[in-house]
Amino acid sequence: PPASKAAALGGEPKTEMWYIVDATPEADLFVGLKQGVTRAQFEEKIASGDVAECFHRHEVKAGDCMFLPSGRVHAIGAGNVIFEIQQNSDTTYRVFDWNRVGLDGKPRELHVQQSLESIDFTDFEPSLASAEDVGRGALKFRYLVDDPLFRVSVTQVRRGERFHLRTTGPQILGMISGRLEVAAGGETVKLTPGEFTLLPASLERVSFQATSKTEYLHVQF
Known part of the structure; x- marks a missing residue:
């Protein structure tokens, strides 16, 4: 839910991003609404079990990134390996579950009314996040x-390269490929994909x- 409505709905706001680490040729995401879909049409499709027809489908490949501000309806299609970075939040409102059932054979709980209040019905066919490449040689960065809430980039490092980082806030590294040794405070951690x-x-x-x-995702808060 968006920050402006989360408290009234009894939840917490959640902004996220997805980085596609790997993907099959048919991999896709469902993000935002198809152009022109109205709330009334969306509700009709919920009732008929066909609301997925309202979602904007995006084909993706490794290295793509999708930003998900709170209020943007979204779902992950098959064939993706994704690193997800999100705002600290435990709230998810499920408007549709692809007509599946859980391990107990029963449909999982839906949160239709909360979802309808949370979805941005002016959010049509969003694009993948654009990337800005900076640097040459040993270190390359893609912002x-x-x-x-967070800043995310991809760092590419040449084999054998040594470098240092000063922390001004909590940070997370997520390994995409290669091997990286991280040392601080007398301890060393060896990271693999x-x-x-x-x-x-x-x-x-x-x-x-x-x-x-080596290539890794770098998240700064």
Whole structure:
């Protein structure tokens, strides 16, 4: 739900982003509404079990990024491996569950009214996040999201490169490919693809060494 409505609905606001780490040729996301869909049409499709027809479908590939401000209806299609970064929130309103059932054989709980109050019905066919590439040589950066809640970029590091980082707030690294050694406070963590590490704000200086060509997601709060 958006921040302006979350408290009244008994929930917490949630802004997110998805980074596509890997994807099959048919992989897709459902994000925002098709052009011109109204709330009345959306409600009719909920009643008929066909509300997925209202969602904007996006084909995706590895390296794509989608920003999801609170209020943007969204669902992950098949064939994706995704790193999800989100605002600290435990609220999810499920407007549709693709007519599936849970492990108990029963449909999962839906939150139709809360969803209708949360969805931005002017949010039509959003685009993937554009990326700005900066740097050459040993370190290259691709800036994906710059939001008051979090900033996200992708860093590419040449094999054997050593570098340092000073922390001004909590940060998270998520490994996309390669191998990276992270050292601080007398401890070293070795990261491989799919692994994450949290860099607390209390660390003044963090050292890195890429033991192979490396790419990682860098999240700053």
